[in-house]
Amino acid sequence: MKVWELESDHRSFSFNLTNFDEDMEQVDSLLEGVYVPEWSPLRMEVVRKGRKSDLPIFFPGLLVFSKKSVDILDNYINKYVQYLSIDNNDHVLVNITNIADCVNYDRSTSFKDRHGEFAGFDKLYFMEDKLEDQYIFKIKEHVKSNIYVTDKFRDLVLQSKLKGFCFIEIWDSEITEEMERAKQQKYEKRLLEIEKTKGTEYNWSDAIGKVETGKAMISGTWKIQQNEKGIIMLGQLLEDLSYLWIEPIYYPPILLDLKWQEAEVSDI
Numbered sequence: 001m002k003v004w005e006l007e008s009d010h011r012s013f014s015f016n017l018t019n020f021d022e023d024m025e026q027v028d029s030l031l032e033g034v035y036v037p038e039w040s041p042l043r044m045e046v047v048r049k050g051r052k053s054d055l056p057i058f059f060p061g062l063l064v065f066s067k068k069s070v071d072i073l074d075n076y077i078n079k080y081v082q083y084l085s086i087d088n089n090d091h092v093l094v095n096i097t098n099i100a101d102c103v104n105y106d107r108s109t110s111f112k113d114r115h116g117e118f119a120g121f122d123k124l125y126f127m128e129d130k131l132e133d134q135y136i137f138k139i140k141e142h143v144k145s146n147i148y149v150t151d152k153f154r155d156l157v158l159q160s161k162l163k164g165f166c167f168i169e170i171w172d173s174e175i176t177e178e179m180e181r182a183k184q185q186k187y188e189k190r191l192l193e194i195e196k197t198k199g200t201e202y203n204w205s206d207a208i209g210k211v212e213t214g215k216a217m218i219s220g221t222w223k224i225q226q227n228e229k230g231i232i233m234l235g236q237l238l239e240d241l242s243y244l245w246i247e248p249i250y251y252p253p254i255l256l257d258l259k260w261q262e263a264e265v266s267d268i
Contacts, residue, residue, distance in 0.1 A: 001174075003126055004154055004167040006063075006136070006147045010233060010245045010268070012053035012164040015064055015091075018043035030084075031061050031144040033099045041085040042093060048247075050229070053164025056091070057247075060145045061138075063094035072160045077135050077153070096147055100137035102130035128173045168244060187239050194218060199261050207260035208232075218263035222255060227268045235266070 017023045023042055030036060050057075054066040065073070067090060070083065080098035107125035110118055118141065135153040138146065148170065157165045175183075202210065207217040207224070211232055216225035223235040223243055234251070235243035245268055 001128055001131060001172075002151050002154075002169055003124075003131065003171040004149050004151075005170050006149045006153075007166045007168065008055045008057040009051070009053065009164045009166045010057070010247055011051045011227070011229075012056050013046055013050035014048040014057040014247075015044045015088075016047040016058075018045045018087075027059060027062070030093075030095045033097055033138050033140075033143045035082055035097050036084065036095060039084050041087050044086045044088055048231075051164065054162040055164040058093075061096075061143070061147065063096070063147065064091050065094050066091055066162075069162055072162065073153075073156060076156060080134075080136050096136060096138050098134075098137045099140055099143060100130065100134060100148075102126050102134070102137070103139055103141070124170055126171050126173075168238070169240070183239055186241065187237075190237070190241055191220060194220065201259040201261055204256045204258065204260070210262065214265070216263045216265040217260040219255075219258040219260045222258065223263060223266070224255075224260075225265055225268075233268060235268075 017027070026040065026042065046056075048057075054069040056064050056066075058064045064086070065083075070092060080096065082095040082097050084093040084095055086093050104125040104127050109122040111120060111122055113119040121141070131150055134150050136147065136149045138148065149167070154165075154167050157167075202217070207219075211217055211224055211226060214226060216223060218224075221237040223237070225233060225235075227233050227245075231247055233245045234248045234255075235245045238244055243266060
C-alpha cells in the first residue's frame with residue numbers, strides 16, 4: 001500500500017478569487033477539515049491559462065473538481081468530502097472533511113521551528129490497518145495544507161484518465177528500513193555532487209535575474225527556472241531525485257540568503 005500527496009499539475013490552468021479581500025474569510029473556514037453548514041458561492045476567475053484540467057490549481061489544502069471528476073469519484077469519496085458551489089457551473093470546490101488518525105508517530109520524524117514548536121514532518125509513516133477503507137484524507141498536523149490519497153483513489157484517477165492530477169509518493173508499506181537507508185544515501189550523494197560541482201555563486205537577486213533570461217539556478221535541494229510557458233517555477237529535490245515543482249505565490253525567506261549556481265534546465 002502507498003500513500004500519495006495530491007496536488008494539481010503545475011501546468012494546469014489556475015483559479016483565484018475574484019474578490020480576494022471579501023471572500024478569503026470564507027476560504028479560511030474550509031481549512032480546518034470540518035463540514036461548513038452555511039455557504040455562499042465563491043466568485044472565482046481564471047488567472048492563468050494552462051492545460052485543460054479536471055483538477056485546476058487553487059489554494060493549498062483545497063481542491064477544485066471538474067464535473068467529470070465528481071461524476072467519476074463521488075461514489076467513492078462522498079462521505080469524506082463536502083462539495084461547495086462556485087460561480088462556475090463547470091467546477092465545484094471540494095472541502096476535505098476526513099481527518100484520519102493514521103500516522104505512525106513511533107517511526108515518523110518531525111522538525112521544530114525556532115520557537116521549539118512542531119513545524120512539520122521530515123518523514124511520514126502511516127499505520128496500514130488504519131488506511132484500509134481510506135480514499136482521501138488529511139492529518140491534523142497538516143490540515144491547512146496537505147491532502148493525501150491512497151492507491152485506491154489514484155487508481156480510479158488513472159483508469160478514468162482524468163487530467164491534471166499530480167501524485168507525490170509519501171509512504172510505501174513495502175519499503176523496509178534497509179531500503180529507506182539506501183534511498184537516503186542516494187539522496188545525500190546527489191546533494192554532495194551539487195556541492196562539489198559548484199561554479200560561480202550568485203546572490204538571490206542575481207540568480208533571479210539569470211532565471212528571467214532562461215537559466216536554471218540551483219542551491220542545495222532547491223532549483224528555480226522557467227517552464228515551457230516562461231513562468232518561473234520553484235522546485236525542491238525529492239527522495240527519488242526528481243523535483244517537485246510549484247508556481248510560487250511568494251518566495252520563502254530562506255531562499256533569499258542562499259548562494260546559487262547555474263544548472264542544467266529541466267524539462268517542465
